[in-house]
Amino acid sequence: MNTFEYIRLALRALRTNNIRSILTMLGIIIGVASVILLVSIGSGLQAFVTSQFSSLGSNKIFVFPGETDLKRIGGRPFTPVSKFELGDVGDILRSSDAISEVTPVTVQTGTVSFRGEVASVDVVGAWENYFGIANWVTQRGSIITQNDVERTRKVIVLGSKPAVELFGDTDPIGKTVAIGDIRYQVKGVLVSKGGGGALGNDIDKRVIIPLTTALRQYNQSRPSMLLVEARSQDTVEQAENDVRRTLLKRLKEDDFTILQQKELLSTITQFISVITVALGGIAAISLLVGGIGIMNIMLVSVTERTREIGLRKSVGATGRDILVQFLIESVILSLAGGIIGILLGGAGSLALRAFIQTEVTIWSVLLASGFSALIGIIFGVAPAIRASRLDPIEALRYE
Amino acid sequence: MKDEILRVANVFKVYKMDGVTFTALDGVSLDVAAGEYVAITGPSGSGKSTLMHIIGCLDRPTSGSVEVNGKDISHASDRELARIRNTAIGFVFQQFNLLRRTSAVANVELPLIYRGIGTGQRREKAKELLVSVGLGEKLHNLPSQLSGGEQQRVAIARALVTDPQILLADEPTGNLDSKSGAEILSLFDSLHNSGRTIVVVTHEADVARHARRVIRIADGRIIEDKKVKRS
Numbered sequence: 001m002n003t004f005e006y007i008r009l010a011l012r013a014l015r016t017n018n019i020r021s022i023l024t025m026l027g028i029i030i031g032v033a034s035v036i037l038l039v040s041i042g043s044g045l046q047a048f049v050t051s052q053f054s055s056l057g058s059n060k061i062f063v064f065p066g067e068t069d070l071k072r073i074g075g076r077p078f079t080p081v082s083k084f085e086l087g088d089v090g091d092i093l094r095s096s097d098a099i100s101e102v103t104p105v106t107v108q109t110g111t112v113s114f115r116g117e118v119a120s121v122d123v124v125g126a127w128e129n130y131f132g133i134a135n136w137v138t139q140r141g142s143i144i145t146q147n148d149v150e151r152t153r154k155v156i157v158l159g160s161k162p163a164v165e166l167f168g169d170t171d172p173i174g175k176t177v178a179i180g181d182i183r184y185q186v187k188g189v190l191v192s193k194g195g196g197g198a199l200g201n202d203i204d205k206r207v208i209i210p211l212t213t214a215l216r217q218y219n220q221s222r223p224s225m226l227l228v229e230a231r232s233q234d235t236v237e238q239a240e241n242d243v244r245r246t247l248l249k250r251l252k253e254d255d256f257t258i259l260q261q262k263e264l265l266s267t268i269t270q271f272i273s274v275i276t277v278a279l280g281g282i283a284a285i286s287l288l289v290g291g292i293g294i295m296n297i298m299l300v301s302v303t304e305r306t307r308e309i310g311l312r313k314s315v316g317a318t319g320r321d322i323l324v325q326f327l328i329e330s331v332i333l334s335l336a337g338g339i340i341g342i343l344l345g346g347a348g349s350l351a352l353r354a355f356i357q358t359e360v361t362i363w364s365v366l367l368a369s370g371f372s373a374l375i376g377i378i379f380g381v382a383p384a385i386r387a388s389r390l391d392p393i394e395a396l397r398y399e
Numbered sequence: 400m401k402d403e404i405l406r407v408a409n410v411f412k413v414y415k416m417d418g419v420t421f422t423a424l425d426g427v428s429l430d431v432a433a434g435e436y437v438a439i440t441g442p443s444g445s446g447k448s449t450l451m452h453i454i455g456c457l458d459r460p461t462s463g464s465v466e467v468n469g470k471d472i473s474h475a476s477d478r479e480l481a482r483i484r485n486t487a488i489g490f491v492f493q494q495f496n497l498l499r500r501t502s503a504v505a506n507v508e509l510p511l512i513y514r515g516i517g518t519g520q521r522r523e524k525a526k527e528l529l530v531s532v533g534l535g536e537k538l539h540n541l542p543s544q545l546s547g548g549e550q551q552r553v554a555i556a557r558a559l560v561t562d563p564q565i566l567l568a569d570e571p572t573g574n575l576d577s578k579s580g581a582e583i584l585s586l587f588d589s590l591h592n593s594g595r596t597i598v599v600v601t602h603e604a605d606v607a608r609h610a611r612r613v614i615r616i617a618d619g620r621i622i623e624d625k626k627v628k629r630s
Binding site (some may be wrong): 002009012016308309310311312313314315316317318319320321372392393396 | 452455457459477478481482485486489492496498500501509510512513514515557561617
């Protein structure tokens with residue numbers, strides 16, 4: 001008997017018990033779909049974060065206050081008290097040939113409002129050179145100037161998200177928005193860096209005001225971090241060493257942390273990977289439950305079809321014929337469930353794209369289909385062996 | 400010279416259950432030649448079912464030898480037994496044992512599937528057999544759409560589709576009314592006339608009367624083996 005014949009036999013048997021087959025598959029469908037969906041969310045998040053960081057360029061160095069251990073999950077890199085001074089900017093710049101730009105930055109979470117519309121944002125206080133270092137360009141209006149910084153002007157450049165949230169289609173340039181009770185005049189709107197995620201830190205959800213204005217607004221005297229640009233990717237290491245050397249003249253080792261863009265990215269993506277695998281693992285448990293469902297139904301099916309098995313044996317089916325017949329039934333159940341699950345998970349992940357970035361990866365599809373076939377075999381073996389070992393005489397007598 | 404298709408020599412079948420031994424067959428010997436129509440009769444518990452299972456290669460004797468078509472099956476593997484069942488034996492059961500929700504013609508095809516014969520050829524052969532048992536009009540009916548007699552005829556077509564050396568029937572009329580039963584028996588008669596070897600196991604005298612040789616069994620032994628001339 002050839003494979004094709006076995007498959008036809010199995011399909012016929014599954015069709016006879018239509019509803020039961022579908023319900024049994026449902027366990028696998030849900031399991032596979034949730035694996036695909038959750039992994040696609042994790043992968044999407046990773047791609048999103050990567051794209052946001054790469055938009056900064058790989059020659060960037062971040063200097064955070066305090067001893068920041070990004071590898072410690074749950075660590076809060078921005079909370080330590082900053083000991084940076086504005087004077088550090090000039091010191092660092094003068095200390096190294098490898099460094100082209102240094103800019104101090106403050107970052108606060110806050111809200112921006114316009115005529116009752118409120119947008120929650122990161123309020124970035126920056127110098128005029130920040131825009132060049134961080135690759136921010138305006139789609140309308142202009143960026144903050146040296147003049148704005150020196151005169152502590154109350155001007156603001158909106159990120160693309162708050163611009164849309166507050167103004168919709170109307171032109172925000174020249175309008176007045178408020179952070180707290182201080183009013184700012186809108187100078188420009190930034191080009192979106194894209195990604196469109198609702199998870200994590202969305203860099204389009206920001207507004208930029210002059211650093212001097214920001215320090216006054218939040219009653220501070222120190223920048224919360226420094227952003228350093230190396231002349232090229234090749235001088236990043238030297239730049240990092242120079243920054244450390246300069247800061248150590250004034251500060252202690254644990255007063256600051258220097259991270260290169262790629263280190264920051266790799267720690268964050270590592271963290272996301274862990275979450276993705278954990279989510280996928282939890283979803284995989286439901287696959288296991290689906291497999292048990294298959295085993296259950298196959299055992300019922302073997303009992304129900306005892307006479308059929310006896311008859312098949314009496315007309316010449318070998319134990320192996322029966323074993324393969326039942327095994328293929330369970331494999332078809334789980335594989336079909338797997339395929340439907342992949343399609344559903346993929347569709348779900350497409351639907352989610354309206355809200356967050358998702359990415360269905362090849363490996364999750366391969367893993368899910370391989371896993372569901374494997375489940376069909378593992379959980380189908382016991383019922384199939386039971387069927388193949390039935391004594392034909394007993395089986396034919398079975399009522 | 401007779402062409403012996405079945406040789407049963409000094410067969411014993413002993414069951415052991417919970418330390419109690421039960422001898423179902425107590426030294427049975429019989430030969431069946433090609434073209435014979437044999438009825439094996441006896442009261443229930445006489446061992447006739449056990450004998451039928453052994454002849455039908457569903458079971459092996461505890462001792463003694465059984466040759467079907469020249470092949471000794473007393474020590475054959477399960478796989479070999481399945482092969483012999485598929486090629487040499489055609490079973491007809493009291494309960495018909497058709498697959499539900501499977502058309503008459505697909506039921507008849509079943510043994511050919513295990514012989515590895517292709518779809519087209521299978522269907523052709525199955526149709527031919529169904530026509531020969533008078534069901535040419537009902538090829539695609541499900542068992543539930545057929546009368547008991549018709550179902551048994553489907554079962555006979557299934558038994559014959561592999562062109563077996565022995566047609567083995569176990570109480571073939573036991574679940575039928577007398578009219579359908581008579582039809583089945585006359586079908587057996589005509590099969591016999593066309594040269595089939597038939598072994599029927601039955602406790603009904605009416606059924607046994609159709610055979611040309613009647614073997615009586617009691618307590619696991621053959622107590623009578625006689626040829627009957629039919630008028």
